[in-house]
Amino acid sequence: xxxxxxxxxxxxxxxxxxxxxxxxxxxxxxxxxxxxxxxxxxxxxxxxxxxxxxxxxxxxxxxxxxxxxxxxxxxxxxxxxxxxxxxxxxxxxxxxxxxxxxxxxxxxxxxxxxxxx
Numbered sequence: 001x002x003x004x005x006x007x008x009x010x011x012x013x014x015x016x017x018x019x020x021x022x023x024x025x026x027x028x029x030x031x032x033x034x035x036x037x038x039x040x041x042x043x044x045x046x047x048x049x050x051x052x053x054x055x056x057x058x059x060x061x062x063x064x065x066x067x068x069x070x071x072x073x074x075x076x077x078x079x080x081x082x083x084x085x086x087x088x089x090x091x092x093x094x095x096x097x098x099x100x101x102x103x104x105x106x107x108x109x110x111x112x113x114x115x116x117x
Contacts, residue, residue: 002026002106004097008082009111016115017085022097022108024078032101034080035060035071038093038113048095051080064090087115 008020020036035050049071052058059071070083084091092115097108 002028002099004099004106004108006095006097006108006111009095009113011114011116012087014087014089014115014117016087017083018087018113019084020082020095020097020111020113022080024099024106028078029101032099034073034078034097034099036080036082036095037098038091038095039110040090040093043093045096049082050098050100084113087113089115089117091115 002024003026005023008018010018012018030053032053033050036048037045038048039045047062048065049059049061049069051071051073053075068086071080073080091113093113094110095113096110099106
């Protein structure tokens with residue numbers, strides 16, 4: 001079992017910044033990917049960004065956040081961070097941390113991000 005503890009999120013004005021953190025604990029198998037998905041009102045859950053645990057640390061970003069969001073990791077702590085800059089109202093959503101090993105996903109409980117215009 002893997003447990004994911006999320007922190008960060010909240011209310012911010014458009015153009016502002018927030019930082020999300022997610023720490024994984026329990027039985028951690030490698031290599032894994034960790035990242036963030038989001039689900040806005042009336043929308044399906046979508047990938048925001050993820051990062052691999054390998055030495056190359058390959059990352060993936062949704063087109064809508066490229067250039068504004070940055071995902072990073074602390075491998076020793078099995079923690080990932082999502083720095084979100086220049087936030088827009090359309091970024092409003094519940095953000096879910098995700099850990100995935102061999103296509104087996106684990107999810108955090110989600111943290112609300114609200115961007116006011």
